Amino acid sequence: MGKILVIISSGKEAKEKAMTGVMFATNSMKFGWADSVEIIFIGPSQDLLVEDEEFRNFVISNxxxxxxxxxxxxxxxxxxxxxxxxxxxxxxxxxIINQLIDEGYTPLVF
Known part of the structure; x- marks a missing residue:
């Protein structure tokens, strides 16, 4: 099945894109679409986590x-x-991103 690295970098201008990344990652874990899934928030998405309570709660609940x-x-x-x-x-x-790619994780950026 492979390993997936979900990098979420979209911020408030593309909140739906960031939410799509969260849903893809959690469904990949839930339904076994991949052997292993890692999620990294970086850049504008990290600001979104801090500044947008609705988004943060969405992430935590999923x-x-x-x-x-x-x-x-x-x-x-x-x-x-x-x-x-x-x-x-x-x-x-x-x-960590470089290490995961070296370990065979396929990066997907949202």
């Missing part, structure tokens, strides 16, 4: 126990409130 990754550099540099990202793993994601 991902269940899974903890997606969000970029630590952006969280620190944009001073994102830690409580808005408690549901996620906050790490430097650049090298």
């Amino acid at each position: 991902i269940g126990e899974y903890k997606p990754l969000v970029c630590k550099f952006l969280a620190d540099s944009r001073q994102h409130p830690k409580d808005k990202l408690e549901f996620a793993r906050v790490e430097y994601v650049g090298s």
Whole structure:
């Protein structure tokens, strides 16, 4: 089946696109469309998580126990409130993205 890396980078101008990425990732996990799924929020989508309560609640309600990754550099540099990202793993994601691709994950960007 393969492994999927869902990178969500769309912000408030393309909120529906970001929501589509969340749904694709969660349905891939739920229905076994892939052997493994990783989700990373980066750039404008990370701002959307912090600033848009509706979007954040949508993500949290769909991902269940899974903890997606969000970029630590952006969280620190944009001073994102830690409580808005408690549901996620906050790490430097650049090298993680490269590692996952090296491990055979197919990146899909929303």
